[in-house]
Amino acid sequence: MKILFSAGEASGDLHGANLAKALRRLQPDIELIGMGGELMSDAGVRIIYDIKNLGVIGVGEIIKKIPFFFKLRSYLVDVMEREKPDALVCIDYPGFNMRLIKKAKAAGITVVYYILPTIWAWHKSRGKIIAAYTDLAVSLFPFEADMYRDMGTNVVYGGHPLLDTVKPTMSKAEAYAHFGLDTGKRTVLLMPGSRMQEVSGLFPPMLAAGKRIAAAVDDVQFIVPRASTVDKAALEAYTAEAGLDVHIGDDHVYDMMHIADAAVAASGTATLETALMGLPTLLIYRVNRLTYLLSKVLVHVDSIGLPNIIAGRRIMPELWQDDVTPENIAACIIPLLTKPQEHAAAGAAMLAVRDEMGEPGAVCRTSEIVLNFIKEKHLHEAI
Numbered sequence: 001m002k003i004l005f006s007a008g009e010a011s012g013d014l015h016g017a018n019l020a021k022a023l024r025r026l027q028p029d030i031e032l033i034g035m036g037g038e039l040m041s042d043a044g045v046r047i048i049y050d051i052k053n054l055g056v057i058g059v060g061e062i063i064k065k066i067p068f069f070f071k072l073r074s075y076l077v078d079v080m081e082r083e084k085p086d087a088l089v090c091i092d093y094p095g096f097n098m099r100l101i102k103k104a105k106a107a108g109i110t111v112v113y114y115i116l117p118t119i120w121a122w123h124k125s126r127g128k129i130i131a132a133y134t135d136l137a138v139s140l141f142p143f144e145a146d147m148y149r150d151m152g153t154n155v156v157y158g159g160h161p162l163l164d165t166v167k168p169t170m171s172k173a174e175a176y177a178h179f180g181l182d183t184g185k186r187t188v189l190l191m192p193g194s195r196m197q198e199v200s201g202l203f204p205p206m207l208a209a210g211k212r213i214a215a216a217v218d219d220v221q222f223i224v225p226r227a228s229t230v231d232k233a234a235l236e237a238y239t240a241e242a243g244l245d246v247h248i249g250d251d252h253v254y255d256m257m258h259i260a261d262a263a264v265a266a267s268g269t270a271t272l273e274t275a276l277m278g279l280p281t282l283l284i285y286r287v288n289r290l291t292y293l294l295s296k297v298l299v300h301v302d303s304i305g306l307p308n309i310i311a312g313r314r315i316m317p318e319l320w321q322d323d324v325t326p327e328n329i330a331a332c333i334i335p336l337l338t339k340p341q342e343h344a345a346a347g348a349a350m351l352a353v354r355d356e357m358g359e360p361g362a363v364c365r366t367s368e369i370v371l372n373f374i375k376e377k378h379l380h381e382a383i
Contacts, residue, residue, distance in 0.1 A: 001027065001374065004085035004109075005034025005045060006076065006100055008054055008093030010194030010227045011269040013037035015115055016091050018161055020045050022367030030371075033083060035076065038228045048079055052229050069096060077103045087374045091115050094126060101133040110377055112370055114138045114158075120147055120309075127151040136373050138366050141310075142358070156369055159362030162269075163354070166276040168258035175255040179247055185219040186261045186337050189279070190246065193266035194227035196234065201286050202266050202324065203235070207242035209264070209329035214244070216330070217337050222246045223260070225253040261343065262336040264329055267304050271316060275307035275353040280346035282332045283308075283318045307353045315349040 003023070007016040017039035020032050024044055034040065035049040049072065073096065080088070080103070088104040090097035092115035101111045113134045117126040120143065130137055130153050137155040139145035145157040168175065176183045188210065192203035210222050224239075224246055226232050232248060239246045249256055257263065257277040265271050267285040274281040283305045303309055307316045317332050319325075335342045 001371075002031040002033065002083065002085045003374070004076075004080060004083065004088045005032065005036055005040065005091065006088065006093070006097055007034070007036045007040065007091040008051055008096055010037065010229045012091040012093055012115065013039045013051065013228065014165075014269075015161055016040045016045065016089075017043035018165060018363045019089070019091075019114065019367060019370070022363050023371060026367055026371050033079075033085070034089075049075065054229075072096075073100055073103065076100060077107075080104060080107055080109060085109060086378060087112055087370075089114060089370065094123075098126060098129050098133075101129075105133045110135050110374055112136045112138065112373070114366065114370070115140065116144060116148065116155075118144075119151075120144060127153065135377065136370070138369060140362075158366040158369055159358045159360075161363045161366070162272060162276055163357055163360045164363045166254055166273050168255045168277075169252060170255045170258075172259050175252070175259045178252065179223060179249050179256065179259075181221055181223065181247060181259065182219075185221045186217065187259055188213060188220060188222050188333060188337070189256055189260035189263040189265075189274075190222055190224045191263060191265040191270045191274075192224070193268065193270075194229050196230060198266050199230055199234065199238070202284055203238045204242065205324055205326050205329060206264050206284075207238060207244050207246070208326035209333070210244045210246070211242065212326055212330035213333055213337070216334050220337065223256055224248050225256055226250050262333050264333060267318075269306075272306045272353075275316065275350040276357075278347045278351040280336045280343055280350065281307075281316055282329060283316050284324045284329065285318065285320050286324045287321075307350060310353050310356050311349070315346075315353075 005016050007013055013036050016036050020043040023030055033046040033048055036045055036047055037051045041047045087110040089112045094117040104111050111134045116137055119127040131151045137148055137153050138158045139155050140160045142157050145155050148155040190206045192199045214220055226248055235248050257279045260279055263274050263279050263281040265281050267283050271283050303314055305316050305318055308314050319328055
């Protein structure tokens with residue numbers, strides 16, 4: 001059996017890698033190819049396009065790269081024709097993948113969609129496209145599965161893969177030593193995102209806030225996890241310009257979360273990861289003005305952070321757009337470092353999110369669902 005993956009971001013690379021490993025455990029001779037990154041490659045996926053410089057955010061940025069995305073989609077269509085995979089597994093990245101699934105469906109390739117578009121937040125019309133062009137959709141949340149099912153999608157609830165993967169691999173003492181951090185200092189984790197556009201917009205105010213935090217809080221240190229899609233030299237240039245001493249780590253992000261006292265994170269998967277680790281976190285979100293104005297019209301939620309949406313209330317503070325300033329970031333983080341009761345309450349609220357997300361084992365369940373579905377579908381077609 002041969003499966004073609006299509007993942008376009010660092011989070012998709014992570015989910016794709018975990019799914020690939022689970023599929024290989026079930027069927028060691030399976031052939032996995034696709035668009036992905038370092039993690040998927042390490043998991044045994046033959047990478048046909050590296051996503052390192054792929055991620056873009058914002059309407060203006062996407063418009064500029066439309067010709068490129070057309071070429072990339074055509075390239076993947078050519079790959080489908082040449083490789084003749086038994087199935088296409090799309091992972092998140094809806095702006096690209098929802099057009100790709102139409103091409104795959106027209107070519108008679110079985111289409112599976114994993115990490116579905118967030119129709120519960122915006123772009124509800126995407127649910128109709130998923131229903132029309134996917135053979136199977138695998139949902140992360142029960143409420144999400146219900147929404148897609150109501151739209152006529154063949155959807156199953158697999159659970160959230162982060163419940164399996166979000167856990168430290170070292171003791172706190174080992175983590176402090178590994179990252180070269182001082183056990184006597186409080187630690188702030190800065191997570192500016194996995195795309196260079198995010199980093200360029202969010203890392204400078206994070207670093208400026210870090211200087212304010214360091215001036216107000218004795219014995220504090222900062223650490224940044226480097227996404228595989230971001231060059232370390234770029235992060236070092238930002239920290240040097242800001243004049244803030246920051247440790248940059250390449251791996252073991254959950255061990256960083258394990259020893260951190262607070263975090264500032266770009267909106268996205270990272271905020272759900274910090275919630276599952278019980279780490280008090282500030283979410284920040286900033287895009288170009290056109291994208292923001294459109295989102296104000298299209299988005300139907302009061303909070304954009306998944307922990308807040310799952311909890312049904314604002315358990316994680318959020319700063320949007322013009323509110324993302326060094327002053328506001330520092331004002332949110334300093335109390336978490338200096339007031340034990342606030343820190344404890346924030347951490348407990350975050351951990352409660354885990355209880356709302358179901359049982360572990362999602363990756364194994366999803367791999368079994370995907371593999372059995374593809375086998376049964378091809379067996380049915382052969383009869």
